[in-house]
Amino acid sequence: MKGLLTYTDSGIYCPQGDFFIDPWKPVGKALITHAHADHARPGHQSYLAQTLNKEILKLRLGADIRLELLNYGSSTSINGVNISFHPAGHIWGSSQIRLEYKGEVWVASGDYKVENDGFSGAFEPVKCHTFITETTFGLPVFKWKPQSEVIAQINDWWRANAAEGKTSVLCAYALGKAQRILHNIDHLIGKVFVQGAVANVNQALERDGAKLPSWVYASPEIDKKEYPGSLVITPSSSVGTSWMRKFQPYEVATVSGWMQIRGIKRRRNSGQGFVMSDHADWDGLNQAIVDTGADRVYVTHGYTDVFRKWLEQQGLEAGIVETKFEGEVLENQ
Numbered sequence: 001m002k003g004l005l006t007y008t009d010s011g012i013y014c015p016q017g018d019f020f021i022d023p024w025k026p027v028g029k030a031l032i033t034h035a036h037a038d039h040a041r042p043g044h045q046s047y048l049a050q051t052l053n054k055e056i057l058k059l060r061l062g063a064d065i066r067l068e069l070l071n072y073g074s075s076t077s078i079n080g081v082n083i084s085f086h087p088a089g090h091i092w093g094s095s096q097i098r099l100e101y102k103g104e105v106w107v108a109s110g111d112y113k114v115e116n117d118g119f120s121g122a123f124e125p126v127k128c129h130t131f132i133t134e135t136t137f138g139l140p141v142f143k144w145k146p147q148s149e150v151i152a153q154i155n156d157w158w159r160a161n162a163a164e165g166k167t168s169v170l171c172a173y174a175l176g177k178a179q180r181i182l183h184n185i186d187h188l189i190g191k192v193f194v195q196g197a198v199a200n201v202n203q204a205l206e207r208d209g210a211k212l213p214s215w216v217y218a219s220p221e222i223d224k225k226e227y228p229g230s231l232v233i234t235p236s237s238s239v240g241t242s243w244m245r246k247f248q249p250y251e252v253a254t255v256s257g258w259m260q261i262r263g264i265k266r267r268r269n270s271g272q273g274f275v276m277s278d279h280a281d282w283d284g285l286n287q288a289i290v291d292t293g294a295d296r297v298y299v300t301h302g303y304t305d306v307f308r309k310w311l312e313q314q315g316l317e318a319g320i321v322e323t324k325f326e327g328e329v330l331e332n333q
């Protein structure tokens with residue numbers, strides 16, 4: 001990768017502006033697309049992020065980080081490089097980062113999805129010459145159902161469990177999927193409890209301005225008679241731990257894009273699978289790329305080899321940005 005952005009072993013780097021985007025080694029200045037652990041790492045001297053990420057970044061990286069914030073629709077300049085943030089639709093506050101220098105425009109997507117989930121902000125196509133796209137689910141086999149259908153499946157599962165006097169334990173990433181579920185499910189079915197890590201994220205996002213429907217922290221003080229008929233949202237790391245005992249009798253299900261792959265579903269031993277991802281599917285990636293109008297595309301995360309070849313067949317100039325850590329699995333915490 002060469003030009004306004006290049007690649008070093010600390011991550012994606014802008015030589016003209018002397019800053020990095022989502023670097024994985026400690027650097028001087030880090031521009032952060034969103035608060036997931038594989039993008040927002042501790043130890044940088046200073047951070048620049050979109051305003052909606054303020055409290056969630058402090059929760060995850062420490063209250064004492066040096067953090068500058070930029071609103072959507074505003075821009076700032078570092079050594080002549082114009083910088084702005086644009087909604088990526090992936091999780092709350094997730095942003096694409098647009099850079100412009102002497103008329104040349106690059107956009108680094110971070111993680112994104114094109115379907116509007118009603119909570120994370122609508123993905124905004126941004127015109128550019130060079131686009132750096134994630135390809136976490138960059139194979140034609142990945143094709144998501146509309147969110148409304150998957151949410152209806154989850155509601156049906158919850159309702160059926162409630163009718164049998166059972167607790168519904170739903171495994172979802174603490175940052176992103178958990179709030180997307182919370183925002184969209186039918187709260188008339190019953191009460192919604194969340195595990196501790198999810199509660200902490202919820203509180204941080206509420207301080208960042210998110211409006212979440214009612215949820216209750218499943219604290220040790222709560223009488224276990226309250227759980228039958230309710231929905232409990234928790235990261236999948238809780239499954240099989242003694243923490244789960246108080247929800248008996250219960251059913252477990254997992255919601256993730258990876259649930260489309262049968263082998264993963266079996267291996268995780270986490271009950272029923274609902275296929276829903278916070279990343280773009282094959283069609284979503286292709287739509288996003290076309291909409292940028294870019295004639296040069298770099299791919300990162302996931303099925304990069306396949307996707308690069310596909311782009312070249314479409315007549316685009318394409319390359320791969322190697323990343324140290326891969327995929328959505330890391331975000332499960």
Ligand SMILES: [Zn+2]
Nearest residue numbers: 036090111331
């Ligand atoms: Zn992410």
Ligand SMILES: [Zn+2]
Nearest residue numbers: 036038111327
């Ligand atoms: Zn990611």
